[in-house]
Amino acid sequence: MKRFLAVLAMTLATAASAETDDPFLWLEDVTGGKAMAWVNDQNAKSRPAIEKQAGFGPLLEKFTAIANSRERIPAIAKLGAFVYNFWQDADNPRGLWRRTTLAEYRKAAPAWEPVLDLDKLSAADNEKWAWKGAACLYPAYERCLLSLSRGGGDAVEVREFDLAKKAFVEGGFALPESKGGVAWIDANEIYVARDFGPGTMTRSGYPRQVKRLKRGQALAEAPLVFEVSAEDLGAWPTVTQEKGSRVEMLIRVISTRRSESFVVREGKLVKLELPETVDATVAAGSLYVRLREDWKPAASAHGAGELLVIDLGKFLAGSREFETLFKPGPRVSLASFAPMKSMVMLDLLDNVASRLVEMRRGADGQWVSREVDAPKLATLGASALDRRESDDYLLYVTGFTTPTTLYFARGGTDAREKVKNLPDFFDATAIVVSQHEATSKDGTKIPYFQVSRRDAKLDGGNPVILYGYGGFEISQVPTYSAFVGNGWLARGGVWVLANLRGGGEFGPAWNQVARREGRHLVHEDYAAVAEDLIRRKLTSPAKLGILGGSQGGLLVSATMLQRPELFGAVVATVPLMDMKRYHKLLAGASWMGEYGDPDKPGDWAFISKYSPYQNLERGKAYPKMLITTSTRDDRVHPGHARKMAARMQELGYDTTYFEYTEGGHGSGTTPAQTAYTWAFIYTFFAKSLL
Numbered sequence: 032m033k034r035f036l037a038v039l040a041m042t043l044a045t046a047a048s049a050e051t052d053d054p055f056l057w058l059e060d061v062t063g064g065k066a067m068a069w070v071n072d073q074n075a076k077s078r079p080a081i082e083k084q085a086g087f088g089p090l091l092e093k094f095t096a097i098a099n100s101r102e103r104i105p106a107i108a109k110l111g112a113f114v115y116n117f118w119q120d121a122d123n124p125r126g127l128w129r130r131t132t133l134a135e136y137r138k139a140a141p142a143w144e145p146v147l148d149l150d151k152l153s154a155a156d157n158e159k160w161a162w163k164g165a166a167c168l169y170p171a172y173e174r175c176l177l178s179l180s181r182g183g184g185d186a187v188e189v190r191e192f193d194l195a196k197k198a199f200v201e202g203g204f205a206l207p208e209s210k211g212g213v214a215w216i217d218a219n220e221i222y223v224a225r226d227f228g229p230g231t232m233t234r235s236g237y238p239r240q241v242k243r244l245k246r247g248q249a250l251a252e253a254p255l256v257f258e259v260s261a262e263d264l265g266a267w268p269t270v271t272q273e274k275g276s277r278v279e280m281l282i283r284v285i286s287t288r289r290s291e292s293f294v295v296r297e298g299k300l301v302k303l304e305l306p307e308t309v310d311a312t313v314a315a316g317s318l319y320v321r322l323r324e325d326w327k328p329a330a331s332a333h334g335a336g337e338l339l340v341i342d343l344g345k346f347l348a349g350s351r352e353f354e355t356l357f358k359p360g361p362r363v364s365l366a367s368f369a370p371m372k373s374m375v376m377l378d379l380l381d382n383v384a385s386r387l388v389e390m391r392r393g394a395d396g397q398w399v400s401r402e403v404d405a406p407k408l409a410t411l412g413a414s415a416l417d418r419r420e421s422d423d424y425l426l427y428v429t430g431f432t433t434p435t436t437l438y439f440a441r442g443g444t445d446a447r448e449k450v451k452n453l454p455d456f457f458d459a460t461a462i463v464v465s466q467h468e469a470t471s472k473d474g475t476k477i478p479y480f481q482v483s484r485r486d487a488k489l490d491g492g493n494p495v496i497l498y499g500y501g502g503f504e505i506s507q508v509p510t511y512s513a514f515v516g517n518g519w520l521a522r523g524g525v526w527v528l529a530n531l532r533g534g535g536e537f538g539p540a541w542n543q544v545a546r547r548e549g550r551h552l553v554h555e556d557y558a559a560v561a562e563d564l565i566r567r568k569l570t571s572p573a574k575l576g577i578l579g580g581s582q583g584g585l586l587v588s589a590t591m592l593q594r595p596e597l598f599g600a601v602v603a604t605v606p607l608m609d610m611k612r613y614h615k616l617l618a619g620a621s622w623m624g625e626y627g628d629p630d631k632p633g634d635w636a637f638i639s640k641y642s643p644y645q646n647l648e649r650g651k652a653y654p655k656m657l658i659t660t661s662t663r664d665d666r667v668h669p670g671h672a673r674k675m676a677a678r679m680q681e682l683g684y685d686t687t688y689f690e691y692t693e694g695g696h697g698s699g700t701t702p703a704q705t706a707y708t709w710a711f712i713y714t715f716f717a718k719s720l721l
Contacts, residue, residue, distance in 0.1 A: 237265030
């Protein structure tokens, strides 16, 4: 016992010493007076310094016009007889939830019916509400659970809304601010995962309990139906509503890409006996399983990256006779899939180029495939218009220089109707897109896209922004950005998008190899792309800037510290920086599957090699840096950005810091805020690289 107490005392002393050794720990006090005084002082210096640049004013005006443009494509969701859209512009900065018919939507200037005005609601409530979505009850779509966030954070209030009356339901379901999920069971009962008081949230800051709440029942009186460990990531309810039936599932999210799913059957929880690493989805009575690792259920064998399907009832009865809808190739992976009435649409990435494949049962009951004749060398996105009723779908087509276009399409045919398209927000006639490969330190080929002027000379003089992310199995694909076009390409700059390991471009293994102790591969990949750009004489270190947000903010910071000689400017937005304490801040503990646990000596041994905050050194030739974050970011703690900036400035490095008070884990909650943030970033790059 004495030995245990001695070890405990030593551990606590070590932890206390680590925190005492951090002179900027006080900046983690998000809204504390001292911390906010520092933030205000930083903004008072950085904003005038950027705003006085000659190009800032015109760029901000241009970006604001783009963000407020009525020529943007209104994204829609079909709920019964109407399609719904959430819209923001200069007249509706906080947003307008509105609806119209599908026939009306086809028109160049649809007549929209307002449903909820968030600007008026914000004024009435004296709040800065941000829209976080609506869950509406199928099939009538008369009642919805609206999620509203203060300032754009992940924590939301939930209120019941009557679509017919276009008003909140008096005495209806109302849940206090919290992270978590809700799901309709029927018109008078819902599942609720919230902060129910002390001990009901996980270490990651998400709910560990799910309750079943009846209409009119106090939240404290609702029965507990599901609970997970405080060490898990969280508990989530989901209900799949079908014609005349529903599937209720409660999910234990263990960590990043590890979970267990339970189906409610006759009031009891039945566990889906699947590997913890799969993604499991239910639609129209079928269970879809995406594998991240090889799996051998019963006598069959399936490989990582495959998509399997089986009748849910048969699976629960013990059958493991899965059918395979997709098998990956060497450079072909499944980006997403969409079940529809009589088919499943597969969205594939083939060397980071999109392909669409329809899967449907033939006359003999076997699955047959049909490749959709869609535009090549573009990014395609297909989503069911109403999966229960038809095989109609929305098809989005986009590319670096191709303004996004929306088509109405129907399964089984290549005929499609062009409905909406973005205008040419920038002149791309002299812009060309090419794909290249860099060789990483271990010999792996890392693809990247280059967007540049046709007449760009290979003389090392081109200003380049290299964007990267490299994490969480998220793929980076070509998309049309009016901000990139006007903020960088129109100024003669080159835009480069890197497809780093850690992402999902080539399936689960592309991510898994770069997790935890493999994280260094992401930084080596990024440096390899930078070296290739310099080797090809597209640019030179003084002209090369790097940009990344969140995990990408960690990426650019770590790579900058390891290879400062490669870069002239660095921008990190809403970044992770202090990897010694990331798991103690907000949602950080939920990412330990990606990064590791710094409290374990073995894990800290590899994390410590790249953690930006701990690897800053005096007397290095670091490039200029801009760090931005949001006071309202309740996902990646703003303390990461604040402490990194403070330490860099203390060591004498040229570091600009900007923090916006709204926005959550993003660049703003209104079009004006978003426009300002990106005008700020591109002006910094122009000042540093042009």
